[in-house]
Amino acid sequence: MHYKFLCVPAFLSLAVSVSASSGSFEDQICPDGGGACYPRIFEPSDNWQIIRPDQEVPAGLHIRMDFQTGLREAKYLNDADDTQQESSVIAIDEESNAAVVAGPLGMAEDSEEGTEPGSDDSRNIWGDSTYNHKPNPYLSASEFSEFSENLEYVISSAEPSHESTLDSSSSLSSSKPQHDANDSSNNDFAKLISSFKIIEDFAHEIDFGVRLAEPNVLSALLYILASHKKPEVRSLSARTIGAALRNNAPALDLAAPAKTITNLLQSIVNEPDSEVRARTVFALGSAIQGRFGRQEFWTSHGGESLRQRFLDSDAGDDYMGRCAIFVEDSFVNEDMISDTVTKSNENGLQLEMGQWCSAFQDALSQERVSNSDARNKIFSALVAIKTRFPTYCPVQDSFRQWIARKVDERAQLKRLQKPGSAVVIHSAQSDDSSFASEVEFMDRLVETRHVLFGNPKASRKAFVDEF
Template identity: 45%
Template sequence: MRPVLVRSWTVILFVASVVTAIEPSATEQAQTETEVICPSDGGQCYPAVFEATDRWQEVLPDQAIPGGLHVRLNFESGRRQAKLLSNDDSEDNVGVVVVSEGGSAEVTNDEQSVAVEPDVWGQSSYSHKPNPHISLSEHEEFENNLAFIISSFNFERTEAEPKKDDGPLGSSALQSVESNLDADEHELLIAAMRNIEDFSHEIDFGIKLAVPEVISVFMTLVNTHSSPSVRALSARIIGSSLRNNEPALQIAVTSQVVSNLLESLDQEQDPEVRSRIMFALASSIHGKYGRREFWEHKGGDILRNYFFSVIPDEDYMGRCGTLVEDSFVNDMMNSHSSNSPSDTTQSELKVELGLWCSAFQDALANDNIASMDVREKIFSALSAMKLSYPTYCPIQDNFRQWIALKVEQRTALRRQKHEAQEALSSSLSAVDGQRSDLDNTPGQEMVFLDKLSTVRHTLFGNPKAGRKALDNYHDEL
């Protein structure tokens, strides 16, 4: 397997320290204490076992690290550093994020300290106790893969930098830098990013990825890299690190993740990458800061640009439905029920939900969405809006006509099956010939038609008319 080489770069970040927990046996220690490592290039030999002090020192290549030390990765050199444990060192240390009005935010965890720009939106704090079950090898693998990604990113930026007379570096220059990596290096970059994506679901690693110096790398890759695979993986890493991770969301507050993702979405042409950006956006928009940023940057208008595209992207349309339902209906209702202050005025919410209400009704009424799953997501979002904010979601004539047509279709199918069952019960010879259209209707679609029939009048029309229609249906059977 080709080794991962870490180039140097300008960003300096010490990730959270970890404690080695495995003590070598007395025999192993005696064998290695007398051994030395001599570099093949003729450099000076050094002990095979790292000799720790109470200060951070660099661990030289191939040196063994005794148990019971603090170990961290220096992202500037790409090498590990270690030192003896002090009285203040403990695996039970709690990382704390504090953001104050007009002040600064600091992420602390033992030796980790990351400065963050002032939070202009208010004050919040969050504490997190690191997971002690994450092994040292997992921390090292995470750090090595992340270091390789950042070094590749900075190498590409350096190679793409214009000469002094060429003006500032723009996105067009970055979009052509993939050629600076050969095929093997590009594959290594993809492999490293997939490994980081696997790690990003863990809260502790998500917190490390949310640090401004790190998340900005992935946001830039989403926005400018020439490879769709790199852009898609970068978006997935952002989304996975922030999803259901309140500490990471708090740390990422000042990085303007939502506005950067909206910018990427607005210019992205690849459907697969757009889907991944939607996932990242849905993960980052939760909470009052994310929603406010979404509103301030006209996020709804950007999302609807592709929702109404000439060639519909059904996966994207379904993701819009899920995002609106989760982030602007359910999440807002939960905020109100917990007596949390609303970050969005009722007038803003009314306008935004009204636009989506109209968009979802038009999408369903056109009756050209092939995916039943996408239809379910859009109808679910529409129903949630109408149920939670009925006055914000007026029902259109084209949607009433569509739902009436679907309910009539359902009634006809049910009647056919009822008649077929009666014929079968009176004549056994009809077993092979009597089949209704309902038998050829997919089960998921029939469930969808049943749902439309149930809520047609109670949610989208007159409840009294709904009871009458239900009575007529039973009379027909």
């Protein structure tokens, strides 16, 4: 017996508590575009029937959705359905169209006759017999339909035959789209951008994030990120992946077979556009939160891949700032670290943080960052590494000299500053808020100059003198 699997939120395979509003069963819905009218209230039976657009569904029915078509079907809830209320996958026998619950997000293979649903043979890919995902019961059928339609179009752009939006033979471009005489191509590109933005908006919801994390779907998004000729599309693909996986444990588990971390790192190494690289680091920060993420990052030599681009002369401020956030959140902050991975890779983690300590000092002391926001992020990550891994984060002479110059600059600034005036320093704009932000950054430099990056015993006197 062969099955195809429809991944649906659990609430779609439960007894649904939808209250029909008052009204006669003779009320009709007549589509504006023509076509036969049909009852406003869905009339259930013991067999699966399609729920028509805008139909009201009585309470206590078993509902399922086919994500390929976006259609919902419903029937009376029977005893067999009631015993499987926690299931999230419905297997459909393509010959008889009979629905069989295959277990929570199961990856069941062909089963012999008599195999009970939910048995060991129908566990999910991690061998778990439970699936911790509480679906959102307030998502509407129209939302699922809109999401499915746009996702189908996006996935189609990952096919080499989709010539209007994807040219697999061309090299990646970092330029913005130019006018194209081919109106069809322009229209397809606009449609793809629109569809991507729609599914990105939906991706923040756990149910839709789970759908996007399915290996076949995620693989298509990763392919688009790695090979689409338009940087706008690659950027949207990265943002969609990041939104789908962020703070979404079920989606993170599903994403592991697609080798998400490995593919994202490869895209960063090959990506010519600094903005797309920054968006991909965001996706990487979301993907690494899973229980398999950090291990895959170590195995794939993730730190080396990120630093390879970070040290480039054209790395880009946004990318460098994103790297700093990623390192601080993923490997320095206590709350973000898996104890198991940290203990098994303790020495490797320390050496890795030492490498980033050096890279961050170089970026600051060589004035490679022109954007003050990115600079502040890099300095924050450096302070965090030096605080937690002081032995593995030696201070470079060039960095001490850079701090000394900044402290002198701060002192001159305070002497030159007059009430009501605005002074431009470094990359700050000549307005009060930017000026205040720059002074705040320099104050932090003074505070950490001796405590972290100099002689702590001299810090008290120096702190008083410098302030």
